[in-house]
Amino acid sequence: MNSKSYIGISLVILVFGIIFIPKIIDRITNDEVVKNDRLNIGRELPKSDELSYIELYGENKKVPDFQFVNQNGDTISNKDYLGKVYVVEFFFTTCPSICPIMNKNLVEVEKELGKNEDFGIVSISIDPVHDTPEVLKxxxxxxxxDNPNWNFLTGDKEDIYTLANKGFGIFANTDETVPGGFAHSGLFALIDREGYVRSRLDNYGNPIIYYKGSIERGVSVLEGEEEPQIDILIEDLRKLL
Incomplete structure (x- = not known):
């Protein structure tokens, strides 16, 4: 390659640097690359007041079929909640850590929305051997x-764990190394009237998928700590109701 070719290439690189590099730096500084390019190429973000569907293999995810026994000995299935907007949680009654916070939060949600006959809660025990209908009652x-649309459910352990881990993707398992002997994630799933899992979007346009139920509503958190999500759950339930 002769000297003229090297000069020509150098001029092209110089022009590119003068024109484009300042623009790239400016976009990175304003966080536009992350917000607009990485996640949202080729699609328009939903409006802020819309809730997202959760896509799985190209289809909107529905709540998996389930059928268990509630605290009154009645058989309850997902079909009983069609036409209602509801929250699903996995818990156990002897939990010494996050479950009391989760259910205290859900009591707060019920106080806000419980008068609406189309609102419900499904609490499924991951310790069905201990959590009989009598214990749940x-x-x-x-x-x-005393809300008739809040059912505490128990049943076959394998069916419950399949529903949690494979059906919802909400982790639950036995673990003798943790307090109470069971490990779970403390997440709430939001289900719409047609049985679809719904979620609000984060700041980058992605669905948060599930709501963190194990952080007490109204508590102050330090910088870097997770924020409570009960208030946004209530907001999103109101949107679906």
């Missing part, structure tokens, strides 16, 4: 829960 009474 006493647990519900201790929380002063």
């Amino acid at each position: 006493e647990y519900a009474e201790n929380y002063e829960i």
Whole structure:
């Protein structure tokens, strides 16, 4: 390659640097690359007041079929909640850590929305051997829960774990190394009237998928800590209702 070719290439690189590099730096500084390019190429973000569907293999994800027994000994399935907007959680009654926070939060949600007959809650025990209908009934009474649309469910352990881990993708398992002997994520799933899993979008236009239920509503958090999500869950339930 002769000297003229080297000069020509150098001029092209110089022009590119003068024109485009300042623009790239400016976009990175304003966080536009992350917000607009990485995640949202070729699609328009939903409006802020819209809730997203959760796509799985190209289809909107529905709540998996389930059928268990509630605290009153009645058989309850997902079909009983069609036409209602509801929250699903996985918990166990002897949990010494996050479950009391989760259900305290859900009591707050119920106080806000419980008068609406189209609102419900499904609490599924991951310790069905201990959590019989009688135990669940006493647990519900201790929380002063009398909403007929809030069912505490128990049933076959394998079916429950399949529903949690494979159906919802909400982790639940036995673990003797943690307090209470069971490990779970403390997440809430939001289900619409047609049985679809719904979610609000984060700042980058992605669905948050599930709502963090294990952080107490109204508590102050330090910088870098996770924020409570009960208020946004209530907001999104109101949108669907």
